Amino acid sequence: xxxxxxxxxxxxxxxxxxxxxxxxxxxxxxxxxxxxxxxxxxxxxxxxxxxxxxxxxxxxxxxxxxxxxxxxxxxxxxxxxxxxxxxxxxxxxxxxxxxxxxxxxxxxxxxxxxxxxxxxxxxxxxxxxxxxxxxxxxxxxxxxxxxxxxxxxxxxxxxxxxxxxxxxxxxxxxxxxxxxxxxxxxxxxxxxxxxxxxxxxxxxxxxxxxxxxxxxxxxxxxxxxxxxxxxxxxxxxxxxxxxxxxxxxxxxxxxxxxxxxxxxxxxxxxxxxxxxxxxxxxxxxxxxxxxxxxxxxxxxxxxxxxxxxxxxxxxxxxxxxxxxxxxxxxxxxxxxxxxxxxxxxxxxxxxxxxxxx
Numbered sequence: 430x431x432x433x434x435x436x437x438x439x440x441x442x443x444x445x446x447x448x449x450x451x452x453x454x455x456x457x458x459x460x461x462x463x464x465x466x467x468x469x470x471x472x473x474x475x476x477x478x479x480x481x482x483x484x485x486x487x488x489x490x491x492x493x494x495x496x497x498x499x500x501x502x503x504x505x506x507x508x509x510x511x512x513x514x515x516x517x518x519x520x521x522x523x524x525x526x527x528x529x530x531x532x533x534x535x536x537x538x539x540x541x542x543x544x545x546x547x548x549x550x551x552x553x554x555x556x557x558x559x560x561x562x563x564x565x566x567x568x569x570x571x572x573x574x575x576x577x578x579x580x581x582x583x584x585x586x587x588x589x590x591x592x593x594x595x596x597x598x599x600x601x602x603x604x605x606x607x608x609x610x611x612x613x614x615x616x617x618x619x620x621x622x623x624x625x626x627x628x629x630x631x632x633x634x635x636x637x638x639x640x641x642x643x644x645x646x647x648x649x650x651x652x653x654x655x656x657x658x659x660x661x662x663x664x665x666x667x668x669x670x671x672x673x674x675x676x677x678x679x680x681x682x683x684x685x686x687x688x689x690x691x692x693x694x695x696x697x698x699x700x701x702x703x704x705x706x707x708x709x710x711x712x713x714x715x716x717x718x719x720x721x722x723x724x725x726x727x728x729x730x731x732x733x734x735x736x737x738x739x740x741x742x743x744x745x746x747x748x749x750x751x752x753x754x755x756x757x758x759x760x761x762x763x764x765x766x767x768x769x770x771x772x773x774x775x776x777x778x779x780x781x782x783x784x785x786x
Contacts, residue, residue: 528741529733530556530565538574538582538609546581548747553585556745557593564737565598565745567617568729573608576633576684576782583691586616599736601729602626607711609783611722612688615695619736621727622714628722631692632709633684635677635782638665684782696721 532552538544556565573579586598600606600614602622607630614620622628644651644666651666662673689707693700700706700721717723727735733742 525561526741527561527563527739528743529737529739530559530562530745531568531729531733531742532556532565533568533570533744533746534610534613535568535570538571538578538613540575540578542574543747544571544574544578546578546585549582550585552745552747553582553589557589557596557598562596562743563739564596564733566729566732566737566742567598567600567614569600569602569606569610569614570604571607571610572605573610573612573630574783576609576612576688579609579612580687580691582613583616583695586613587695590616590618597737599732601727601732602628602714602723603729608632612691615692619724620722621725621732622717622723623728624713624715624726626714626717627711628714628717629706629720630709630711631685631688631707633681633688633782634709635663635681637663639669640666641668681782699724 532549534544534549536542536544540547542548553565556562590598597619598617600617600620602610602614602620603626605627606614606620606622607627611629611631620628643649653661653664653667655661659673659676661667663677685707692707701719703720706712706720706722712720712722714723714726718725729742733739
């Protein structure tokens with residue numbers, strides 16, 4: 430051995446003695462099989478345990494999923510019930526203490542709105558029939574709307590007053606009680622307002638547009654088929670026909686005359702001898718008092734306390750809950766899309782008489 434060789438390179442080889450092989454322990458042929466069998470069983474058991482854990486996890490996940498679905502269904506059901514009954518007719522209190530019924534008439538008066546005869550008249554009937562209600566106040570914040578709905582509410586108030594002569598009903602114009610709103614207010618026993626309120630506008634209007642000139646400039650040809658020569662009356666895409674205009678003016682004059690007659694019948698001698706009040710003009714509350722369109726200045730609170738003589742107010746305003754609004758709007762849009770209809774007519778927007786300022 431070289432003395433310069435590092436110790437790591439030292440290698441000791443076994444002696445080449447054939448007798449040593451005879452002394453090595455003999456290897457049993459069955460030994461590897463005995464060692465393999467426990468390994469195979471162990472792997473099988475581990476595999477079974479692994480699959481069991483996977484199944485347990487899956488079952489646990491499905492259980493959590495179904496629990497979440499159940500909770501979601503319960504929450505959804507509770508929300509649905511809450512939306513269905515919340516904000517509904519609240520004018521049925523169980524207390525028997527004397528009170529005044531307050532009904533808000535806010536916004537457009539029209540079919541399908543909260544300010545429609547279908548919704549307001551039942552609330553008026555409840556207020557008149559309930560014993561603890563000593564009077565009714567209509568809080569007016571409306572520019573008007575449909576002459577049919579306004580007339581129906583006006584007539585209902587007059588009939589209920591005749592059936593319950595000892596129960597007063599008043600109208601209080603806050604920001605505005607104009608046109609169809611004033612039509613309704615006129616049916617009450619007295620009308621109150623603020624000096625700055627907008628009152629009056631006793632008239633009828635019909636809005637439309639004409640696109641004939643624009644169509645000519647753009648080279649657009651109008652193709653219209655009708656059954657009935659007057660079916661396309663006031664068509665905005667056709668030239669103005671003097672006969673159509675005369676007919677529409679006659680319709681408006683007739684509705685206007687009904688409006689004037691209703692106001693004169695309800696207000697009587699309180700109206701000033703001034704035909705201008707029936708010309709469609711609207712006035713401030715201060716001028717309206719001078720012309721006899723209102724009786725005095727007051728607020729809802731003042732009327733409840735000083736005119737009716739009670740302290741409590743009960744809200745009898747009909748309200749559409751959110752579910753009704755959602756379903757109503759969705760159904761209307763779906764029907765219009767399905768039939769190819771516009772909101773105002775069968776595939777054609779038609780001018781409609783309205784009582785608006």
